[in-house]
Amino acid sequence: MRTLPGQKRASKGHTRGTSGATPALFPSSQVDALIMYEDTVPCIPPELTDKVIDFVAEEEDAKLVLKNCSLACRAWLPRSRHHLFRCFTVKERWGFSKFLDFLEYYPELSVNIQTLELHEGGFGYMDNDPWMNYDVAAIPNSVTSHIRSLHLENMHWGLLSSDAREFFTTQFPAVESFSIARTAVSLSFLTVRDIGWEEYPDKFALENTQRHHGLHIDSLLLVDHALFPWILEGHLAPGVRTLEIRQNDIGDIEVIGRILQHIGPSLEELNIHFPFTHLGSSLHPTVVDSKSANLEVLTLAQSDADTFDYLSWINRFLSKVRSQIRRVHITMKGVPARPPLGYWLCINATLGTEMFKNLEEVVVTINRSLIGPQEAAEVYTRYLSIPKQRGLLRIEYMST
Incomplete structure (x- = not known):
């Protein structure tokens, strides 16, 4: 049987450096057939080696057998089981x-x-x-x-x-x-190129700006609103494609708009969670002028009811989007009763405009609602007739 790199050929029935017999798990011809070659370097498939180890471990005196088994020697381990490390x-x-x-x-x-x-x-x-x-x-x-x-x-x-x-x-x-x-520091899902940041009680700053030029991030999750000023001070390098914000302050609406402005046209997916209900019906100019021209996926979620101000905010935001949105996902948690008709009809009309001609999917998720799943499906299907007619509407109902 061929030996692995770093191994010497053992005498028949014995392993290198031991006097115990090697168990005849497979005939040598079968083992030779199972060894793969790549650039003339032998390599046993990880799936096979796992089965071999498991098979041997089931035998009596398994520890002794494994010690004597040439397949489990130190020279073999790094080459054939590296996927475990x-x-x-x-x-x-x-x-x-x-x-x-x-x-x-x-x-x-x-x-x-x-x-x-x-x-x-x-x-x-x-x-x-x-x-x-x-x-x-x-x-x-x-x-x-x-x-x-x-x-x-x-x-x-x-x-x-x-x-x-x-x-x-x-x-x-x-x-x-x-x-x-x-x-x-609630940062997650970061794709980093040059990273050099430090936390202060009320402020974030970069050390050695000559060497570090901010975070180069592909996807960013913001949980703590204290990070907002750190980003706006210029420490976030351009190129963010996905942004998820879980904000806890109504006053953060303006800051969110400024962050969108800072990120600019690279943004492809935006996900905003609104924990509170009183958003107000007006949009701050920074949100409207965010210049997210390549935005394709928009997800908006709010806790505690299908409220008038939330729906109004969604409609005004959709009407101001200057991008070819492909997917819209609206989530409502704690809907107390049948949702208000007027605002949903406005959202329906907005989704039928030229700006949403490339729309591929509209998802409405109802979570912890007092109305049942069948009634919810009937109501939202009727309210969002345009995406329904285009075969784009999907209703999700969650009870937890």
Whole structure:
């Protein structure tokens, strides 16, 4: 049977460096047939190696068998099971120590790690003196230079030492996705090219503007409205294609418009959540003049009722859109009764204008409504007759 790179041919019935017999799982001819070749370098399919390991593990004295099995030797592991080491999740300091021990024992696997997730304690836990301040710099460059996705959880960015922040912002040159969850800085789904930002009590600013030119983001989720001024100060580089805003302040309407202006024509998908009902029927000029000329997908959602001001705001926003919208998704949570006819007829008429000639889908989602699913489908189908006639309307009913 052919040997893998780094292995010597074992004597018949024995593995290299041991005296135990290798189990005859397959005839050598079958194993040869199952080995794939690419550029003359043999490679066993991951699916097969998983089955081999599982098969051997079921036998008596499995640990001894695995130790003696040439397919499980150290030279084979990095070459044939590298798909198991593409993502590492490290929880708390003790897990980080084990992670470093693993890298020390298998340094050749460093180049295969593409995703690294670091958790500071459990859910709801936030240490005033994070372990990352002392340990994170121990991650070798052989790992950080290949990481493409970096995720930090339960970690307060402002509590990190300057050295730790510098490490995260400078030692991951290949990172494409940077995510921070359950922390004071609510940024997620970031595609990052040059990243260099720091949190202050009431302000966000960039360090070393000569080197860092802002976040180059493909998709951005904003949960904390405190990030709005940071973006408007110019730290968000152009090129955002998807923007989702979950705003908690009615006064943020003006700021949202300014953010849309800042992003400009690159925006293709806009998703806005309105938790409160009193939006007012007027649109701020910054929203109207956002210049989102390439916007294709528009999603609007609001909690607590199918209200007059929300519907009026939707209609006025749709009537001011200067883009060829392809998909509109309207979500209402907590609809108390039959929705108001007049405003929906206005929305229906707007969707029939020339601006929406390229429309491909209109979705209305009703969540936690006091009207039943059948009545809701009948009512909204009648109210939105134009997209219904064009075969574009879809009604979704959710009870939770």
